[in-house]
Amino acid sequence: MKRLWALLLMICSVSAFAQTSALNSQVNKSADKVEEKVIAWRRDFHQHPELGNQEFRTAGIVAKHLQSLGIEVKTGVAKTGVVGILKGGKAGPVVALRADMDGLPVVERGDLPFISKVKSTFNGNEVGVMHACGHDSHVAILMGVAEVLSSMKKDLKGTIKFIFQPAEEGPPFGEEGGADLMVKEGVMQNPKVDAIFGLHIDAQTEVGKITYHPGGTMASVNDMQIIVKGRSAHGAAPWASVDPIVTAAQIINNLQTVVSRNLNVTENAGVVTIGSIHGGNRSNIIPEQVEMMGTIRALSSEDEKLLIERIKTIATKTAESSGAVAEVKIPFSVRYPVTYNDPALTEKMLPSLKNTAGADKVVLVPAETGAEDFSYFQEKSPGLYVFLGGMPKGKDPKKTASHHTPDFFIDESGFTLGVKALANLALDYMEMSVK
Numbered sequence: 001m002k003r004l005w006a007l008l009l010m011i012c013s014v015s016a017f018a019q020t021s022a023l024n025s026q027v028n029k030s031a032d033k034v035e036e037k038v039i040a041w042r043r044d045f046h047q048h049p050e051l052g053n054q055e056f057r058t059a060g061i062v063a064k065h066l067q068s069l070g071i072e073v074k075t076g077v078a079k080t081g082v083v084g085i086l087k088g089g090k091a092g093p094v095v096a097l098r099a100d101m102d103g104l105p106v107v108e109r110g111d112l113p114f115i116s117k118v119k120s121t122f123n124g125n126e127v128g129v130m131h132a133c134g135h136d137s138h139v140a141i142l143m144g145v146a147e148v149l150s151s152m153k154k155d156l157k158g159t160i161k162f163i164f165q166p167a168e169e170g171p172p173f174g175e176e177g178g179a180d181l182m183v184k185e186g187v188m189q190n191p192k193v194d195a196i197f198g199l200h201i202d203a204q205t206e207v208g209k210i211t212y213h214p215g216g217t218m219a220s221v222n223d224m225q226i227i228v229k230g231r232s233a234h235g236a237a238p239w240a241s242v243d244p245i246v247t248a249a250q251i252i253n254n255l256q257t258v259v260s261r262n263l264n265v266t267e268n269a270g271v272v273t274i275g276s277i278h279g280g281n282r283s284n285i286i287p288e289q290v291e292m293m294g295t296i297r298a299l300s301s302e303d304e305k306l307l308i309e310r311i312k313t314i315a316t317k318t319a320e321s322s323g324a325v326a327e328v329k330i331p332f333s334v335r336y337p338v339t340y341n342d343p344a345l346t347e348k349m350l351p352s353l354k355n356t357a358g359a360d361k362v363v364l365v366p367a368e369t370g371a372e373d374f375s376y377f378q379e380k381s382p383g384l385y386v387f388l389g390g391m392p393k394g395k396d397p398k399k400t401a402s403h404h405t406p407d408f409f410i411d412e413s414g415f416t417l418g419v420k421a422l423a424n425l426a427l428d429y430m431e432m433s434v435k
Helices: 002-033 035-047 056-068 135-150 178-184 244-262 301-321 343-357 412-433
Strands: 072-077 081-087 090-100 119-122 125-128 157-165 195-206 210-212 215-218 220-229 270-278 289-298 325-329 339-341 362-364 383-391
Touching: 002 035, 002 135, 002 343, 002 412, 035 056, 035 135, 035 412, 056 072, 056 081, 056 135, 056 157, 081 135, 090 135, 090 412, 135 157, 135 195, 135 412, 157 178, 157 412, 195 210, 195 412, 210 343, 220 244, 220 301, 244 270, 244 289, 244 301, 270 301, 289 301, 301 325, 339 343, 339 383, 343 362, 343 383, 343 412, 383 412
Parallel strands: 090 157, 090 195, 195 383, 210 362
Antiparallel strands: 072 081, 081 157, 119 125, 210 383, 215 339, 220 289, 220 325, 270 289
């Protein structure tokens, strides 16, 4: 009897594997067919970028496309977000796939036929707008995934939630937005998401490759404001002042010890950067105060707390030693948690990525100190966030334009792999979860 049961189990396993392989093959063929559409969508979005919480045109195009596929659509989520729900023909888990939609206040350079010439207002200033981080490609890829998977609806073992998110780069100052607001509005509930997957195009990774890192893959980010308050005096009589400029300089120098002397760099990296300093308006007037702005990056919640505590102590005590006062606000306007790839989920889904891209094209890489608000979704459900190659083959990653710059460039030939990867991750997760 035991041999009979073993034989039956083996037959069922082979049958299930054959069925999954057939569905993967269908995904790959369908992804090839939508390639031209994905590229056309991306070029349209690139030519018409919109800043965070202003993605009205983009959201409208996304919603119309999802509705045309018979997907249940909800708009106006977290201001301009779009959520589509595709219920498969069979019972199973809920898988979420996410793409971010917003552009950046960057003036584009180059000679692309679909270059952005859009102008907008950012925090009260007129700016150029550009998809300088690749969010246009993310939206187009996920639209392609929706088309591929909706054509397989009857075979899907579960539900897929397509999340098109606004304001990943952060909402305008004084507003809420992004993944944090989507989570607050219940995007990970009703139905509750069991796992979430996302990808980011990478201008420094060759087309055809996918990179990943288990655990903390992208850093937490906190922006900070430090205001040093002293006493003004004539520049010819500095002894009559409590000089906030000298004090600010001492604080900046002392902050360099936070990573080098307080953080265990054998475990994780960290960053403390002052990116802006303003004080005074004449050469012969010592001002009353100086304002500094900066960013803090960490790869674990414990390190995040350590860095913040040390920065506050160093800034306030350094100022006190000079007779000044330092007011420290962390975060000042933005905080994203660590983008944490659940190790068990990562290990579970690696075969899916390798079967899609080729085992030698899926590469383990070190963690990054950039940040992503995809992390808010991962706080609610296990998540996996990977990087998709967008650099033309043969280029030197050290010489190609980085993200958030006017010359940022993406090779569109890598988009189809993105469609296949996301679709197969969703499909394979559902298949594995119902066995």
